[in-house]
Amino acid sequence: MTSTDVWNIVKLRLGLQDDTLQPLIDTYIEEIENRILHYCKIRSVPFALKFTWASMVIDAVRVDLPNIAEISDTVGGGENIKIGDTSVSPANSGVSNVSKASIDEVVLNYKVDLNRYRKLRW
Structure with a gap:
Protein backbone atom coordinates (compact mmCIF):
# COMPACT_ATOMS: atom_id res chain seq x y z
CA MET A 1 0.00 0.00 0.00
CA THR A 2 1.27 3.47 -0.83
CA SER A 3 0.75 6.94 0.55
CA THR A 4 -1.07 7.76 -2.70
CA ASP A 5 -3.80 5.29 -1.71
CA VAL A 6 -4.10 7.01 1.67
CA TRP A 7 -4.17 10.44 0.01
CA ASN A 8 -7.06 9.34 -2.20
CA ILE A 9 -9.05 8.14 0.84
CA VAL A 10 -8.29 11.33 2.80
CA LYS A 11 -9.22 13.53 -0.17
CA LEU A 12 -12.49 11.68 -0.65
CA ARG A 13 -13.46 11.68 3.04
CA LEU A 14 -12.61 15.35 3.55
CA GLY A 15 -14.39 16.27 0.32
CA LEU A 16 -11.41 18.20 -1.03
CA GLN A 17 -12.10 19.51 -4.51
CA ASP A 18 -8.52 19.79 -5.73
CA ASP A 19 -4.98 18.83 -4.80
CA THR A 20 -3.83 22.18 -3.37
CA LEU A 21 -3.49 20.75 0.14
CA GLN A 22 -1.78 17.55 -0.99
CA PRO A 23 1.80 18.61 -0.21
CA LEU A 24 0.77 19.60 3.31
CA ILE A 25 -1.36 16.52 3.95
CA ASP A 26 1.37 14.29 2.49
CA THR A 27 3.57 15.33 5.41
CA TYR A 28 0.89 14.06 7.80
CA ILE A 29 0.52 10.85 5.81
CA GLU A 30 4.26 10.24 6.03
CA GLU A 31 4.46 11.09 9.72
CA ILE A 32 1.52 8.88 10.63
CA GLU A 33 3.07 6.08 8.57
CA ASN A 34 6.29 6.40 10.55
CA ARG A 35 4.36 6.43 13.82
CA ILE A 36 2.48 3.25 12.82
CA LEU A 37 5.73 1.53 11.82
CA HIS A 38 7.43 2.59 15.04
CA TYR A 39 4.50 1.67 17.30
CA CYS A 40 3.93 -1.71 15.66
CA LYS A 41 7.64 -2.41 15.11
CA SER A 72 -12.74 23.43 9.18
CA ASP A 73 -15.70 22.82 6.86
CA THR A 74 -15.39 19.07 7.51
CA VAL A 75 -15.42 19.29 11.29
CA GLY A 76 -19.05 20.31 11.60
CA GLY A 77 -19.78 23.30 13.71
CA GLY A 78 -23.05 22.77 15.44
CA GLU A 79 -25.98 25.04 15.38
CA ASN A 80 -27.26 28.01 17.28
CA ILE A 81 -30.08 27.21 19.66
CA LYS A 82 -32.57 29.83 20.69
CA ILE A 83 -35.23 29.41 23.36
CA GLY A 84 -37.18 32.53 24.10
CA ASP A 85 -34.77 35.41 24.45
CA THR A 86 -31.77 33.19 25.24
CA SER A 87 -29.52 31.84 22.51
CA VAL A 88 -26.57 29.51 22.70
CA SER A 89 -23.98 28.99 19.98
CA PRO A 90 -21.04 26.58 19.86
CA ALA A 91 -17.76 27.91 21.15
CA ASN A 92 -14.67 28.16 19.01
CA SER A 93 -12.45 25.20 19.84
CA GLY A 94 -9.32 27.34 19.99
CA VAL A 95 -7.12 24.38 19.15
CA SER A 96 -3.54 25.47 18.70
CA ASN A 97 -0.91 23.96 16.47
CA VAL A 98 0.75 21.43 18.73
CA SER A 99 1.71 18.90 16.12
CA LYS A 100 3.75 16.41 18.14
CA ALA A 101 1.31 16.16 21.01
CA SER A 102 -1.74 15.92 18.74
CA ILE A 103 -0.19 13.21 16.58
CA ASP A 104 0.91 11.25 19.66
CA GLU A 105 -2.66 11.42 20.92
CA VAL A 106 -4.05 10.30 17.55
CA VAL A 107 -1.75 7.26 17.57
CA LEU A 108 -2.83 6.37 21.11
CA ASN A 109 -6.50 6.68 20.14
CA TYR A 110 -5.99 3.96 17.54
CA LYS A 111 -4.08 1.55 19.80
CA VAL A 112 -6.86 -1.01 19.59
CA ASP A 113 -6.52 -1.19 15.80
CA LEU A 114 -2.72 -1.10 15.83
CA ASN A 115 -2.12 -3.65 18.59
CA ARG A 116 -3.19 -6.50 16.32
CA TYR A 117 -0.16 -5.77 14.09
CA ARG A 118 2.30 -4.96 16.86
CA LYS A 119 5.34 -7.21 17.12
CA LEU A 120 7.40 -7.88 20.20
CA ARG A 121 11.11 -7.22 20.21
CA TRP A 122 13.57 -8.75 22.59
Missing part, protein backbone atom coordinates in the same frame (compact mmCIF):
# COMPACT_ATOMS: atom_id res chain seq x y z
CA ILE A 42 7.04 -3.49 11.51
CA ARG A 43 8.71 -2.61 8.20
CA SER A 44 5.65 -1.69 6.13
CA VAL A 45 2.06 -0.78 6.87
CA PRO A 46 -0.22 -3.77 6.19
CA PHE A 47 -2.96 -3.35 3.60
CA ALA A 48 -5.56 -4.08 6.29
CA LEU A 49 -4.57 -0.84 8.08
CA LYS A 50 -5.18 1.45 5.10
CA PHE A 51 -8.45 2.85 6.46
CA THR A 52 -7.03 3.15 9.96
CA TRP A 53 -4.04 5.01 8.51
CA ALA A 54 -6.36 7.35 6.57
CA SER A 55 -8.55 7.96 9.64
CA MET A 56 -5.49 8.77 11.72
CA VAL A 57 -4.33 11.28 9.10
CA ILE A 58 -7.76 12.90 8.99
CA ASP A 59 -7.86 13.20 12.79
CA ALA A 60 -4.37 14.68 12.92
CA VAL A 61 -5.15 17.18 10.15
CA ARG A 62 -8.43 18.24 11.77
CA VAL A 63 -6.76 18.78 15.14
CA ASP A 64 -3.61 20.42 13.83
CA LEU A 65 -5.04 22.58 11.02
CA PRO A 66 -8.45 23.81 12.19
CA ASN A 67 -7.96 27.26 10.65
CA ILE A 68 -7.75 26.09 7.03
CA ALA A 69 -11.18 26.67 5.49
CA GLU A 70 -11.37 23.36 3.62
CA ILE A 71 -10.53 21.46 6.81
Whole structure:
Protein backbone atom coordinates (compact mmCIF):
# COMPACT_ATOMS: atom_id res chain seq x y z
CA MET A 1 0.00 0.00 0.00
CA THR A 2 1.27 3.47 -0.83
CA SER A 3 0.75 6.94 0.55
CA THR A 4 -1.07 7.76 -2.70
CA ASP A 5 -3.80 5.29 -1.71
CA VAL A 6 -4.10 7.01 1.67
CA TRP A 7 -4.17 10.44 0.01
CA ASN A 8 -7.06 9.34 -2.20
CA ILE A 9 -9.05 8.14 0.84
CA VAL A 10 -8.29 11.33 2.80
CA LYS A 11 -9.22 13.53 -0.17
CA LEU A 12 -12.49 11.68 -0.65
CA ARG A 13 -13.46 11.68 3.04
CA LEU A 14 -12.61 15.35 3.55
CA GLY A 15 -14.39 16.27 0.32
CA LEU A 16 -11.41 18.20 -1.03
CA GLN A 17 -12.10 19.51 -4.51
CA ASP A 18 -8.52 19.79 -5.73
CA ASP A 19 -4.98 18.83 -4.80
CA THR A 20 -3.83 22.18 -3.37
CA LEU A 21 -3.49 20.75 0.14
CA GLN A 22 -1.78 17.55 -0.99
CA PRO A 23 1.80 18.61 -0.21
CA LEU A 24 0.77 19.60 3.31
CA ILE A 25 -1.36 16.52 3.95
CA ASP A 26 1.37 14.29 2.49
CA THR A 27 3.57 15.33 5.41
CA TYR A 28 0.89 14.06 7.80
CA ILE A 29 0.52 10.85 5.81
CA GLU A 30 4.26 10.24 6.03
CA GLU A 31 4.46 11.09 9.72
CA ILE A 32 1.52 8.88 10.63
CA GLU A 33 3.07 6.08 8.57
CA ASN A 34 6.29 6.40 10.55
CA ARG A 35 4.36 6.43 13.82
CA ILE A 36 2.48 3.25 12.82
CA LEU A 37 5.73 1.53 11.82
CA HIS A 38 7.43 2.59 15.04
CA TYR A 39 4.50 1.67 17.30
CA CYS A 40 3.93 -1.71 15.66
CA LYS A 41 7.64 -2.41 15.11
CA ILE A 42 7.04 -3.49 11.51
CA ARG A 43 8.71 -2.61 8.20
CA SER A 44 5.65 -1.69 6.13
CA VAL A 45 2.06 -0.78 6.87
CA PRO A 46 -0.22 -3.77 6.19
CA PHE A 47 -2.96 -3.35 3.60
CA ALA A 48 -5.56 -4.08 6.29
CA LEU A 49 -4.57 -0.84 8.08
CA LYS A 50 -5.18 1.45 5.10
CA PHE A 51 -8.45 2.85 6.46
CA THR A 52 -7.03 3.15 9.96
CA TRP A 53 -4.04 5.01 8.51
CA ALA A 54 -6.36 7.35 6.57
CA SER A 55 -8.55 7.96 9.64
CA MET A 56 -5.49 8.77 11.72
CA VAL A 57 -4.33 11.28 9.10
CA ILE A 58 -7.76 12.90 8.99
CA ASP A 59 -7.86 13.20 12.79
CA ALA A 60 -4.37 14.68 12.92
CA VAL A 61 -5.15 17.18 10.15
CA ARG A 62 -8.43 18.24 11.77
CA VAL A 63 -6.76 18.78 15.14
CA ASP A 64 -3.61 20.42 13.83
CA LEU A 65 -5.04 22.58 11.02
CA PRO A 66 -8.45 23.81 12.19
CA ASN A 67 -7.96 27.26 10.65
CA ILE A 68 -7.75 26.09 7.03
CA ALA A 69 -11.18 26.67 5.49
CA GLU A 70 -11.37 23.36 3.62
CA ILE A 71 -10.53 21.46 6.81
CA SER A 72 -12.74 23.43 9.18
CA ASP A 73 -15.70 22.82 6.86
CA THR A 74 -15.39 19.07 7.51
CA VAL A 75 -15.42 19.29 11.29
CA GLY A 76 -19.05 20.31 11.60
CA GLY A 77 -19.78 23.30 13.71
CA GLY A 78 -23.05 22.77 15.44
CA GLU A 79 -25.98 25.04 15.38
CA ASN A 80 -27.26 28.01 17.28
CA ILE A 81 -30.08 27.21 19.66
CA LYS A 82 -32.57 29.83 20.69
CA ILE A 83 -35.23 29.41 23.36
CA GLY A 84 -37.18 32.53 24.10
CA ASP A 85 -34.77 35.41 24.45
CA THR A 86 -31.77 33.19 25.24
CA SER A 87 -29.52 31.84 22.51
CA VAL A 88 -26.57 29.51 22.70
CA SER A 89 -23.98 28.99 19.98
CA PRO A 90 -21.04 26.58 19.86
CA ALA A 91 -17.76 27.91 21.15
CA ASN A 92 -14.67 28.16 19.01
CA SER A 93 -12.45 25.20 19.84
CA GLY A 94 -9.32 27.34 19.99
CA VAL A 95 -7.12 24.38 19.15
CA SER A 96 -3.54 25.47 18.70
CA ASN A 97 -0.91 23.96 16.47
CA VAL A 98 0.75 21.43 18.73
CA SER A 99 1.71 18.90 16.12
CA LYS A 100 3.75 16.41 18.14
CA ALA A 101 1.31 16.16 21.01
CA SER A 102 -1.74 15.92 18.74
CA ILE A 103 -0.19 13.21 16.58
CA ASP A 104 0.91 11.25 19.66
CA GLU A 105 -2.66 11.42 20.92
CA VAL A 106 -4.05 10.30 17.55
CA VAL A 107 -1.75 7.26 17.57
CA LEU A 108 -2.83 6.37 21.11
CA ASN A 109 -6.50 6.68 20.14
CA TYR A 110 -5.99 3.96 17.54
CA LYS A 111 -4.08 1.55 19.80
CA VAL A 112 -6.86 -1.01 19.59
CA ASP A 113 -6.52 -1.19 15.80
CA LEU A 114 -2.72 -1.10 15.83
CA ASN A 115 -2.12 -3.65 18.59
CA ARG A 116 -3.19 -6.50 16.32
CA TYR A 117 -0.16 -5.77 14.09
CA ARG A 118 2.30 -4.96 16.86
CA LYS A 119 5.34 -7.21 17.12
CA LEU A 120 7.40 -7.88 20.20
CA ARG A 121 11.11 -7.22 20.21
CA TRP A 122 13.57 -8.75 22.59
